[in-house]
Amino acid sequence: MIFDRELIRRRRRRAAALGPATFLLDRVAPDLVERLAVVLRRFDLAVDLATPSDAVRAALAGVDSVGTIVAASAISNRTARRENLVITDEEALPFRDSSLDLVVSALALQFVNDLPGVLVQIRRALRPDGLFLGALLGGETLTELRQSFAAAESEIEGGASPRVAPFADLRELGALLQRAGFALPVTDVDRLTVRYDTPLSLMYDLRRMGATNALYARRRAPLRRTTLIRMAEIYGARFADDDGRLRATFDIVWLSGWAPHPAQQQPLKPGTAKARLADALGTREMSIREKAGR
Numbered sequence: 001m002i003f004d005r006e007l008i009r010r011r012r013r014r015a016a017a018l019g020p021a022t023f024l025l026d027r028v029a030p031d032l033v034e035r036l037a038v039v040l041r042r043f044d045l046a047v048d049l050a051t052p053s054d055a056v057r058a059a060l061a062g063v064d065s066v067g068t069i070v071a072a073s074a075i076s077n078r079t080a081r082r083e084n085l086v087i088t089d090e091e092a093l094p095f096r097d098s099s100l101d102l103v104v105s106a107l108a109l110q111f112v113n114d115l116p117g118v119l120v121q122i123r124r125a126l127r128p129d130g131l132f133l134g135a136l137l138g139g140e141t142l143t144e145l146r147q148s149f150a151a152a153e154s155e156i157e158g159g160a161s162p163r164v165a166p167f168a169d170l171r172e173l174g175a176l177l178q179r180a181g182f183a184l185p186v187t188d189v190d191r192l193t194v195r196y197d198t199p200l201s202l203m204y205d206l207r208r209m210g211a212t213n214a215l216y217a218r219r220r221a222p223l224r225r226t227t228l229i230r231m232a233e234i235y236g237a238r239f240a241d242d243d244g245r246l247r248a249t250f251d252i253v254w255l256s257g258w259a260p261h262p263a264q265q266q267p268l269k270p271g272t273a274k275a276r277l278a279d280a281l282g283t284r285e286m287s288i289r290e291k292a293g294r
Helices: 005-018 025-038 054-060 115-125 141-156 170-179 199-208 225-239 277-281 288-292
Strands: 043-049 066-073 085-087 100-106 126-138 183-196 246-258
Touching: 005 115, 005 199, 025 054, 025 100, 025 126, 025 183, 025 246, 054 066, 085 126, 100 115, 115 126, 115 170, 115 199, 115 288, 126 170, 141 199, 141 225, 141 246, 170 246, 183 199, 199 225, 199 246, 246 288
Parallel strands: 043 066, 043 100, 066 085, 100 126
Antiparallel strands: 126 246, 183 246
8 A cells, every 4th residue: 555545535625626737637637638649540439547536538529530538537527418427546546447448547547556456347348449548747747856855854854764655667567557458548648747846845735636745654753844844955056957946747548459459460480581681771680609709
């Protein structure tokens, strides 16, 4: 158990009441539609899984190839019509096997405790040749804040506590898609650098995203003022641009995979190629014995 899921839900509700910071979702939603536009097929029944706002559903509403869109989330979304809303934990999906054509998710699955299990459930819920397309925070996201807090706590308090969630890297996530049984898995990353006047401005945005520290292993005592001040000093010294503004990294990792279907492209059997790679590259092929003698 990495994340306190109930605390995450409470903080998302608080973020909605504060007025959410949606700039990441506002970037992801049109990107998701653009990626879906290159897929030349229709998806009659789609599920938007746990996306914290209606940005993705609003963007998909104008896509002719997508039919009914169901919102599935542990938090009720007032903008979703009741008949198109399923209240569920994203770690325990209620959908029948082979019942969905498309599952999308934006900036939510980085906070599940069992991501491999969630991916398996998504793959099972998809009809053969159904598509999963998701975006989640990963890689070096918030590395500046993580390093600054660790250095400040080690200096002031004699040891660091977990304050920034662990994020999976690109290769790990690609391997998880394969383990879950997806065909034709693809991963890529979109790095976004956001600039702030102070670390407190960044932390306020994280609060308005519902993305503040919800780790089970977090220190329960309030953050000491001296530690916070020292963290801000370290952040400014290490991660400021020439104009004095501070960098914050957000790596948006994109995942896509298909539920297996016999009509999908399949890799050729070894030895069935009709052209040599060496000929295509304009080079000479060397035997294993020749390589060993070099």
